[in-house]
Amino acid sequence: MSTVYFTKDHEYISVDGDIGTIGITDHAQQALGDVVFVELPKAGATLARGKEAAVVESVKAASDVYAAASGEVVAVNTALEGAPGMINEDAQGRGWFFKVKLADKAELANLMDAAAYEAFLKTLD
Amino acid sequence: MPESKVLQNTPLHALHLRLGARMVPFAGYDMPVHYRDGILKEHLHTRAAAGLFDVSHMGQALLSGRHALMRLEALVPGDLQRLKPGQMRYTQLLNAEAGILDDLMVTRLSSADEPEDRMFLVVNAANKAADFAHITAQLPELDLLVMRDRALLALQGPAAAEVMAALFPASATMPFLSMRRETLDGAPVYFSRCGYTGEDGFEISLVSDAAAGFAEALLAHPKVAAIGLGARDSLRLEAGLCLHGHDITPQTTPLEAHLGWSISRRRMEGGGFPGDAVLQAQHAQGPRRLRVGIRPEGRAPVREGAIIADGAGREIGIVTSGGFSPSLNAPIAMGYVASAHAAAGTAIQLALRGQMVPAQVVGLPFVPTRYFRSPS
Structure with a gap:
């Protein structure tokens, strides 16, 4: 059973045991528009919470994706490199970016759950 | 806001x-x-x-x-x-x-x-x-x-x-x-x-x-x-x-x-x-610099403001428009380079997020224009 948490920068982290799967939310992909490129972290890299972890580019602009939690990258979704449109089609499913082995699960307490994220989105416009 | x-x-x-x-x-x-x-x-x-x-x-x-x-x-x-x-x-x-x-x-x-x-x-x-x-x-x-x-x-x-x-x-x-x-x-x-x-x-x-x-x-x-x-x-x-x-x-x-x-x-x-x-x-x-077309290697778009360097890494210009070409399914850009580097086919490099991306000067347009020509 996985639990999904959200950041104010519109990343999600889906946590299963000590593995977190990170990507951008459906709201984020809609706001970006057609994604044409992603730059993913390397497997084995150590990420610090809140630091740049990946880049996602639409036709119009580039955006940073931040690490929702600290940890070591244990898998990257290399399928996105050839088919970045998957992020638009299924941001919170097949469009995941990378997985980290969580360094400190206590960090998750700083994130929003689904209900809090939905409420947060309502405050945006 | x-x-x-x-x-x-x-x-x-x-x-x-x-x-x-x-x-x-x-x-x-x-x-x-x-x-x-x-x-x-x-x-x-x-x-x-x-x-x-x-x-x-x-x-x-x-x-x-x-x-x-x-x-x-x-x-x-x-x-x-x-x-x-x-x-x-x-x-x-x-x-x-x-x-x-x-x-x-x-x-x-x-x-x-x-x-x-x-x-x-x-x-x-x-x-x-x-x-x-x-x-x-x-x-x-x-x-x-x-x-x-x-x-x-x-x-x-x-x-x-x-x-x-x-x-x-x-x-x-x-x-x-x-x-x-x-x-x-x-x-x-x-x-x-x-x-x-x-x-x-x-x-x-x-x-x-x-x-x-x-x-x-x-x-x-x-x-x-x-x-x-x-x-x-x-x-x-x-x-x-x-x-x-x-x-x-x-x-x-x-x-x-x-x-x-x-x-x-x-x-x-x-x-x-x-x-x-x-x-x-x-x-x-001849002008000292010229606007040229640029094809970066790989898939990463290179945007306006990116520094252009020659093969040796010396700065020779700047990108003024850059993005992704839906028709070519590849990144494209335009920018100014010192005239010595403006010929189509010249190998250049573009600064992108702390790295240098290899690129080539190309002729414009990137996609052939299809303006109307009257039958004469």
Whole structure:
């Protein structure tokens, strides 16, 4: 059973045991528009919470994706490199970016759950 | 977030909202960046069929007076005196250093037997107030009538002619860069065969009240879709066309920008426009830098502002427009490089997020243009 948490920068982290799967939310992909490129972290890299972890580019602009939690990258979704449109089609499913082995699960307490994220989105416009 | 400036709406604003547009502020207007299909699909639709663009934010004006064609030549290097009635030309308003204040389209409306020349001008939205103030200050003897109550639509793409001919049959035989005056519900409509996508197409200037109805008549055609400013930018980049404020600025000259084709021999040699000596010197010696097309390797778009370096890593220029080409499914860019590096095929590097991306200088446009050629 996985639990999904959200950041104010519109990343999600889906946590299963000590593995977190990170990507951008459906709201984020809609706001970006057609994604044409992603730059993913390397497997084995150590990420610090809140630091740049990946880049996602639409036709119009580039955006940073931040690490929702600290940890070591244990898998990257290399399928996105050839088919970045998957992020638009299924941001919170097949469009995941990378997985980290969580360094400190206590960090998750700083994130929003689904209900809090939905409420947060309502405050945006 | 505090929004100190009130955005203006074009006459198609309600239609954009109804079509599900995502609206963004652009040049003081609330404009559609894309509709429900998104930029990629809108871009490819324009290349395959026909796209309808609202460009009512652009500046439209009538300029008239005795010898007005000749007099406007004092501000631009374009050859206006040789314009035939109904013919249009691309040119640039220059400063004393031959820097580009704005680029514009000038159409001659008057016939040869009229005592005064009349012209129709279309200028960039972001510069329109400054352009019109400049023209009025420099040419006080002419009458500049700014057309605030007019919309401007663009219909672009390989199916544009077929769609337009269904409404105005006479449009079918219009040459590229020509204008026709038609009447719609008693009001004059100006059809120009031109555009900003590299495709065949038209720009239609009409009174604001008639704009939404006309747009909906075009959208009713199965080959026409509404296209936002996002695709307008990616389409013009593929066509190698300049965007003022980015690829051309008051700090770049028409020759550096590779726009020498828009200056006739008579104007180049005769001068009589701001910065003429600067351009003549650049014409004789070659500009020190040139605008070029760039194909980065890989898939990462390289954006405006990226530093361009030669093979050895020495800085030689800067990217002025960059993005992703939906037609080529690859990143493309334009920028200025020192002239020694401007030949097509030259290997260069682009700075991207702390790394150097290999790239190549290429000829423009990136995608072949398909402007209308009259059967002769």
